[in-house]
Amino acid sequence: MRWGDRSLTEYKKHDNGKQAMYGIVQGGVYPDLRRISCEYTRDRNFFATAIGGSLGAHKEQMYEVVGMCSEHIHPDRPVHLLGIGSFIDVFSNVKLGIDTFDCVSPTRIARHGWALVKGAPKERMNLRNATFLKDPLPVDESCDCYSCRHHSRSYIHHLFRVGETLGMQLLSIHNVTTMNRLMREVRQAIKSGTLDQLQKEWVI
Ligand SMILES: [Zn+2]
Structure with missing residues (x-):
């Protein structure tokens, strides 16, 4: 919180x-600590709220943590969730009210040969x-990425087999495009x- 205050002071000087x-x-999986941290961000002049820190050991705990935050954060600001990258x-x-996400997973799994594919x-x-x-066939017939x-x-399979890093790049392009497409379709839905x-x- 001291860091947050110092950051806001500096930010205002150069805004x-x-x-x-x-x-x-922050506050891990502890409702009392999450509440204190939510109220701290709510009562200061931040543009938006981000939910960070440990989100627990499994999915149910993550939903619990996000739920306990959404009760106490500023109701009118955008809400960002850190470190979430799967469709589900x-x-x-x-x-639960999250607007934006960021995660290394789509590019990290691309480097190991994994393509994110709708359905x-x-x-x-x-x-x-x-x-x-x-x-x-292309990785995903319904995708219009490069x-x-x-x-x-088969070509991307070949690139991975021979250890050519272009394979990682092509799958990274596909996975990032797919996440953007997912969010575009979510907004429409x-x-x-x-x-x-x-x-x-x-x-x-
Ligand atoms: Zn694609």
Whole structure:
């Protein structure tokens, strides 16, 4: 909290309207500490709220922590959740009031051959798998990213097999594009009241 105050003071000195400062809620899985941290950010002039710190050991605990924060944070500010990158977690947390996310997972798993794919079992497929050796399809037929428009699963499989880092780059492009597409479709579904329906298309 002292760090937050010092940051706000410095920020105000140099504010040129091009940056925004988020107050980060800490407190682990403890409702009393989360509440103190929520009230701290709520009562100061932050642009938005970010929920950070430990979100617990499993998904249910994460939803619990996000839930205990949403009661006490500033009601009118955007809410960001740190470190969430799977489709199911995006849907679950959007329903709890989260607006934005950031996570290393889409690019980290890309470096290990994993592609995020809408409607795929467990949300992903591994292009290292021998089943893609002669597969001429793009990673995701419904995706219009650079990698899917220009390259096949078999080519990306080949790149990983020979240790060519272009494979990691192509999958990173695809995964980041997919996360942006997910959020675009989530925004549309919120407007049209079809979020549950959209979740069934993305998560099976
Ligand atoms: Zn793609």
